[in-house]
Amino acid sequence: MSGGIPMPPAPKPVSKDYQPAFFPKRQGGAGAAGGPEEPRTRIVVVGHVDHGKSTLIGRLLADTQSLPDGKIESVEKACREEGMPFEYAFLLDALLEEQAQNITIDTTRIGFRYEGQGFEIIDAPGHREFIKNMVTGAAAAEEAILLIDAKEGLKEQTRRHGLLLSLLGVSKVIVAVNKMDLVDWKEERFRQLEKEIREYLGGLKIPPREVVPISAREGSNVKNPDPKRLGWWKGLTLLQALLSGVGRNEVDQEGPLRLVVQDVYRFDERRVIAGKLESGKIQVGDSVVFFPDRKSSKVRSIEDWGNPETVRELGPGRSVALTLEEQIFVERGHVGSHEPNPPVESRELKARIFWLDSEPLRLQAPVQLRLATQSVEARLVSIERVVDADKLEQKNDAREEVGRFEVAEVRIRCRRPLVYDAHDKVESLGRFALQRGSRLGGGGIILEAEYPASLAKAVTGEHLTWTEGRISQEARASHFGHEGAVVWLTGLSGSGKSTLAVALESLLFRRGIASMILDGDNLRHGLCADLGFSLEDRAENIRRAGEVAKLMAESGLVVISSLISPLQKERGAVRSACNSAGVGFAEVYIDASLEECEKRDPRGLYKKARKGEIRGFTGIDSPYEKPEKPDLILPTPKESVEISVQKLLRHVLAMVRLKDEDRESGEGPGGQI
Amino acid sequence: MSYLQHLEDQSIYIFREAFANFKNMAMPWSMGKDSNTLIWLAKKAFAGKIPFPLVHIDTTYEFPEMLAFREWARKHYEIDLIVMVNEEARKRGIGYETHDPVTVTHELKSLALQQALAKYKWDALVTGIRRDEDSTRAKERYFSPRTADNEWEYRDQPPEFWGQFTTAVKPGEHVRVQPLLDWTELDVWEYIRREGIPVPKMYFSENGRRYRSLGCWPITKSIESQVNTIDGIVQELKTTKTAERAGRAQDHHERNAMQKLRAKGFM
Numbered sequence: 001m002s003g004g005i006p007m008p009p010a011p012k013p014v015s016k017d018y019q020p021a022f023f024p025k026r027q028g029g030a031g032a033a034g035g036p037e038e039p040r041t042r043i044v045v046v047g048h049v050d051h052g053k054s055t056l057i058g059r060l061l062a063d064t065q066s067l068p069d070g071k072i073e074s075v076e077k078a079c080r081e082e083g084m085p086f087e088y089a090f091l092l093d094a095l096l097e098e099q100a101q102n103i104t105i106d107t108t109r110i111g112f113r114y115e116g117q118g119f120e121i122i123d124a125p126g127h128r129e130f131i132k133n134m135v136t137g138a139a140a141a142e143e144a145i146l147l148i149d150a151k152e153g154l155k156e157q158t159r160r161h162g163l164l165l166s167l168l169g170v171s172k173v174i175v176a177v178n179k180m181d182l183v184d185w186k187e188e189r190f191r192q193l194e195k196e197i198r199e200y201l202g203g204l205k206i207p208p209r210e211v212v213p214i215s216a217r218e219g220s221n222v223k224n225p226d227p228k229r230l231g232w233w234k235g236l237t238l239l240q241a242l243l244s245g246v247g248r249n250e251v252d253q254e255g256p257l258r259l260v261v262q263d264v265y266r267f268d269e270r271r272v273i274a275g276k277l278e279s280g281k282i283q284v285g286d287s288v289v290f291f292p293d294r295k296s297s298k299v300r301s302i303e304d305w306g307n308p309e310t311v312r313e314l315g316p317g318r319s320v321a322l323t324l325e326e327q328i329f330v331e332r333g334h335v336g337s338h339e340p341n342p343p344v345e346s347r348e349l350k351a352r353i354f355w356l357d358s359e360p361l362r363l364q365a366p367v368q369l370r371l372a373t374q375s376v377e378a379r380l381v382s383i384e385r386v387v388d389a390d391k392l393e394q395k396n397d398a399r400e401e402v403g404r405f406e407v408a409e410v411r412i413r414c415r416r417p418l419v420y421d422a423h424d425k426v427e428s429l430g431r432f433a434l435q436r437g438s439r440l441g442g443g444g445i446i447l448e449a450e451y452p453a454s455l456a457k458a459v460t461g462e463h464l465t466w467t468e469g470r471i472s473q474e475a476r477a478s479h480f481g482h483e484g485a486v487v488w489l490t491g492l493s494g495s496g497k498s499t500l501a502v503a504l505e506s507l508l509f510r511r512g513i514a515s516m517i518l519d520g521d522n523l524r525h526g527l528c529a530d531l532g533f534s535l536e537d538r539a540e541n542i543r544r545a546g547e548v549a550k551l552m553a554e555s556g557l558v559v560i561s562s563l564i565s566p567l568q569k570e571r572g573a574v575r576s577a578c579n580s581a582g583v584g585f586a587e588v589y590i591d592a593s594l595e596e597c598e599k600r601d602p603r604g605l606y607k608k609a610r611k612g613e614i615r616g617f618t619g620i621d622s623p624y625e626k627p628e629k630p631d632l633i634l635p636t637p638k639e640s641v642e643i644s645v646q647k648l649l650r651h652v653l654a655m656v657r658l659k660d661e662d663r664e665s666g667e668g669p670g671g672q673i
Numbered sequence: 674m675s676y677l678q679h680l681e682d683q684s685i686y687i688f689r690e691a692f693a694n695f696k697n698m699a700m701p702w703s704m705g706k707d708s709n710t711l712i713w714l715a716k717k718a719f720a721g722k723i724p725f726p727l728v729h730i731d732t733t734y735e736f737p738e739m740l741a742f743r744e745w746a747r748k749h750y751e752i753d754l755i756v757m758v759n760e761e762a763r764k765r766g767i768g769y770e771t772h773d774p775v776t777v778t779h780e781l782k783s784l785a786l787q788q789a790l791a792k793y794k795w796d797a798l799v800t801g802i803r804r805d806e807d808s809t810r811a812k813e814r815y816f817s818p819r820t821a822d823n824e825w826e827y828r829d830q831p832p833e834f835w836g837q838f839t840t841a842v843k844p845g846e847h848v849r850v851q852p853l854l855d856w857t858e859l860d861v862w863e864y865i866r867r868e869g870i871p872v873p874k875m876y877f878s879e880n881g882r883r884y885r886s887l888g889c890w891p892i893t894k895s896i897e898s899q900v901n902t903i904d905g906i907v908q909e910l911k912t913t914k915t916a917e918r919a920g921r922a923q924d925h926h927e928r929n930a931m932q933k934l935r936a937k938g939f940m
Contacts, residue, residue: 004771011736011890018741021877023903025869040676111805111857118676120855132832136814139834168834262689267722274689274720276682305721306713306868317674319685321720332693356832370837373693431835438841439831 040111040118041246044138044170047147048157052178056147056216057110057121058088060239063223066112088216114223114239117246132356135443138165143172143245145238146197150189150213151182154196163387163407166204167354167445169427173201174241175211181218185229210241253315255279258343258421258429259288259336260372265321272303273330274321278372278428280338282320283313288336290328291419292345294456297326333374335419335429343421343429344449345456347414347582348381352407353444357436360401364474367441369414371432377415378434379474384409402442409447413473413582422449452576453569473582476556482513482656484553486546486578487648490565490627491590492619493605494597496636496644500590501562503645504652513558513656518549520563533616539570546574553583558656566624584655588648589630594619596637677864681714684852686836687815688718688799691850692725694840695797698850699755701786702727704739704746705887706872707801707853710861712750713870714852715799726753728789732781733758734769734889742873749871755793759785769891777889796842799850805857814839815854821845859910866903877901 045053061067075090111120122137138144144165148158165173175197183189194211201208213221213233220226222238236244257280265272282288282299289296302311303321314320324330337343355361361380369378383399387407402408423430423445430446477483487504489497501517508515523545524531531537542565549559565571571587578585597619598606609617616622632651634644691698700715700723702708715723729743747754759767762780769777790798804813814830816838831839842848853861865872875884875895882895900909 003773004769005774005891007770007891011738013737014741018738018745020742020745020871021874022871023866023869025867133830136832136834262686263693265720265722265724267719267724270720272720274718276686303720305717315674317679317682319682319689319718372836373690428835433835433837435837438839438843440833440837440839443834443837 040120041143041242042120042122042141043143043145043242044122044134044141045145045147046134046138046161046165047145048149048152048155048161051147051149051152051155051158052089052216053147054089055087056145056176056178056214056222058090059216059219059222060121061110061112062088063219064112064114064239066110115243117243119242134161135164135168135354135356138170139168141170143174143242144170145242146173146175146201146208147178148175148193148197149182150177150179150193153193154200158197159200160405162201162204162206164354166201166206167352167407169423169431169445171206172245173206173208174238174245175201175208176238177211177213178216180213180220180230181215185213187232190233209245210236212236212238212241214238252279253281255316255426256341256343257282257286257288257336257338258372258426259320260429261290261330261332261334261336262373263332264330270303270323271327272321272323273336275319275336275373277314277316277318277320279316279426281313281315282322282336287339288324289339289342290330290334290336291343292334292417293329295328295330296339297324297328299323300325333372335372335374342452343419343426344451345417345419346450346580347417348579349412349414349418349420349449350409350447351412351432351444352409352447353402353434353442354407355402355404355434355442357439357441358404359436359441360403361434361436361442362401368435369412369418369432370435370440371418371420372429374418375435376418378412378418379472380410381413381474382411384411410444415472417580420446420449422446425449450576450579453572456573456576473554477657480514480556482556482558483584484556485558485584485586485652485655486549486553486574487558487560487586487588487652487655488549488565488571488574489560489562489588489590490571490630491592492594492597492624493564493617494600494602495590495592496634496641497562497564497590499641500634500636500644500648501560503641504560504648507645507649508558508652511653514556515558515560516552518545518552518559518561518563520545520565523548523563535616535622538616539567542567542570543573546570546577549574550577550581550583553578554581558652564618564624566618566622568625568628571627586631586651586655587627587629588632588634588651589627591626591633591635592637677860677867680856680860681717681864683855684714685718687838687850687852688715690836690838690840691797691799691816691848692719694838695848697793697795698725698797698799699793699795700725700727700799702729702754703801703887704729704742704873705801706861706865706876707803709746709870709872710856710864711799711801711853712746712752713868716750723750723752726755726793728755728757728786730782730785730789731756731758732777732785732889733763734781734891736875736887736890736893738873738875739887746871755789757785757789759788769889774892781889790847795847797848797850799852801853802849802851803853803856803858803861813849813851813854815851816840817849817851818842819847819849859907862903862906862910866907876906 045057047053062072076086079086079090111118113119122141146158146162148154177190177193180190190213197211198208212235213230216222221230221233225233225237258278259275259282260278261273261275263274265274284299284302286299287296288299300323302314303323304311335343361367363380363383366377366379369376383402385408386399386402402410421429432444433440434442434444489501491497498519505515505517523541527548528541528544531541542563545561545563549561552559575585575587601607605614605617606620608614609620618624632647634647636644700711702712712723746752759781762784767777767780802813814833816833818831818839833839839848873887875887877883878898878901881897881899883898883900884893884895887893898909900906
């Protein structure tokens with residue numbers, strides 16, 4: 001027995017009809033904004049190891065009287081016992097092994113108040129080994145203090161941390177040039193470093209808000225100016241610089257609606273859609289479209305437990321629980337949007353990623369992509385360039401993998417369609433984590449997104465799931481030696497679409513490229529036999545042709561579509577569908593004027609149309625809209641069929657990324673056929 | 674948006690992420706202010722119905738008011754409550770009368786929780802710990818994996834960013850889910866005030882003394898205070914410089930007691 005403690009008197013019993021302490025509610029629940037509680041700015045402190053981060057934080061806490069009583073004294077006592085001089089850094093480095101190694105091992109958070117404003121410091125370590133913790137810390141911050149040792153100047157980690165800040169979306173940066181005491185408080189040295197860091201961060205598109213000279217150890221220009229030693233400095237102290245940023249971090253109230261669905265609860269008679277408003281506002285009565293199925297419903301109610309008032313609207317950043325008017329299928333991973341300004345739904349994306357795991361991320365290796373509450377299997381299909389965080393140089397050598405702590409621009413393909421936004425449009429739907437095994441290995445931001453011109457049709461079936469085959473698009477491409485694609489020829493009747501389609505098909509076939517023509521007239525004999533020539537039916541005709549072309553291309557074929565397809569909107573919808581499926585799409589405009597086509601009139605159709613024997617004939621009494629941005633234009637009246645076909649062939653070969661060089665010459669195995 | 678609102682939304686998000694990702698979760702619950710804030714947030718997160726059990730680790734040294742509060746809350750919040758006592762240790766005579774506080778806390782709290790984990794095989798535990806309570810807690814994650822031996826590998830924690838958490842565990846392992854991690858003691862009281870959350874009366878002054886943090890009665894000291902309203906508590910906290918857990922003896926028994934307790938599975 002190790003001995004007990006002196007026992008205090010036992011506490012008194014309580015009465016049988018016990019009631020706890022109740023106090024009245026002070027303000028409305030979810031709907032009420034503001035209130036007596038202040039906002040708080042989260043700041044991450046980053047920089048090279050030993051440039052003084054922990055010392056600065058210790059100093060900020062001490063100078064703002066934010067430490068509990070006895071903390072400074074207990075650290076002083078510990079230092080005396082260990083025979084060490086007192087360091088402000090020890091205030092933070094509470095764990096024994098940290099003091100032993102003299103490096104901060106993990107992200108710590110601690111709050112302080114200055115001039116009535118609340119701040120929360122996230123300390124991020126500078127040791128290269130622990131960069132994942134810096135990412136953890138910085139990703140939660142609104143502002144960053146980047147520390148530079150005045151004597152040592154910009155180091156590898158200074159640059160790397162700057163790059164990571166830009167990647168993590170922390171664009172408000174204050175640079176503190178620390179340890180001015182070690183360079184004799186010289187203005188010249190400060191100005192030189194200021195110029196360097198402004199250039200560097202400017203290049204990353206995160207120019208610093210302020211650059212200030214300080215000495216954290218000496219307490220100079222952190223809270224109080226130091227006219228004696230930094231007399232030349234007329235600018236702000238570090239704390240003033242922090243104060244000047246308060247209030248700039250407000251959420252954009254006007255962003256497009258992005259309701260990220262976390263779960264659907266059926267604990268009682270209600271069916272509650274639980275999620276978070278990552279962007280935009282939602283109101284009772286709003287019509288919300290849920291991606292990726294694009295089913296829509298009106299919002300019946302906003303459920304706010306514990307709030308006696310009825311909540312009718314919630315804004316960005318809020319957690320939300322709502323019920324819908326219609327019983328549509330919604331599940332975790334879905335994203336709700338208003339009809340205007342929808343997100344992108346695609347299997348492919350272009351992104352800038354950072355990688356943290358010691359095992360590199362290789363091309364084609366499966367990795368779990370997590371974006372909001374979506375989680376899909378994905379692969380890198382190409383690495384465009386790798387950025388070296390040290391020199392900010394691009395490494396242009398062909399790369400098969402992204403290594404630890406590298407930043408790369410990549411193309412990613414997912415097994416299922418992913419709902420997302422470009423990072424500069426909706427931040428939280430434009431960034432993702434990459435997970436391998438059970439750990440997050442990296443993350444990235446989405447560089448661009450092709451927003452559809454109009455919303456695709458909603459999926460009407462109930463409880464549909466997306467069945468994934470075992471054969472990936474990559475496996476098909478490597479089997480066939482090329483990728484599938486849709487080559488969409490558009491132009492007036494008689495412009496030469498069919499001639500070019502037939503010529504292209506045989507050229508491709510001779511090169512061993514599996515291809516197939518999808519002809520408008522042929523489709524009307526089967527799949528579209530039920531459709532007439534009203535604008536509505538013609539649109540449906542194009543939609544079906546587009547879907548078939550997409551499916552065939554997904555199976556690995558190069559599909560050459562030969563349909564007039566007169567309207568830009570409909571062609572745009574096919575392009576979006578192909579983009580969503582990760583299938584290459586080229587809109588090719590066969591540019592022959594109405595005059596020219598009517599002169600050719602190979603099947604005598606124009607004559608009939610002029611006589612009124614055919615109604616709704618494109619170019620005569622039905623419009624044709626020229627492509628706004630075609631991928632290729634072939635002016636058939638001005639060039640021979642051979643030239644047009646060669647141009648078309650070159651374009652298609654580049655699209656399908658032929659794996660086997662031989663086939664490009666037409667002398668591969670397919671060339672013998 | 675106020676910071677308190679941000680904290681509430683974030684905590685609700687964490688609750689829902691945990692429930693969506695784990696099959697069998699539970700919430701240790703001690704009837705204190707943090708526990709009552711948690712239950713309130715859970716009610717909000719799940720639209721009024723908490724879909725997992727709460728667990729009270731009863732050390733047998735509970736204040737009578739806390740037990741009375743427990744029974745009141747069981748009915749009031751309609752919760753599924755499991756009470757766990759390390760009977761085996763009590764039979765061995767482990768108690769404050771005969772053993773030091775670190776040993777007793779380990780046996781009657783940490784081991785009792787481990788026994789419950791072994792029995793119910795939870796894969797996630799929601800805890801009410803906050804970063805500001807103690808410097809070792811400052812380094813926690815929202816989703817913090819624990820090994821099968823209940824250990825916290827704080828040297829090699831997974832990264833956590835953009836609302837993406839560690840949700841995969843191997844058999845026998847579990848994840849500590851910590852929705853209050855970013856809250857401070859003051860935030861908790863301001864939230865209790867804003868929402869009107871019922872709490873034990875022991876937090877308010879009686880005969881010139883009140884409790885700031887509640888644990889086992891033999892090792893929990895009250896502080897000198899005349900405060901008997903939430904406004905008063907908020908005001909007191911804004912000016913005090915005494916650490917919250919100063920009245921909790923097991924933390925101060927020896928150097929680094931907290932770290933030792935936590936590495937062994939104490940919350």
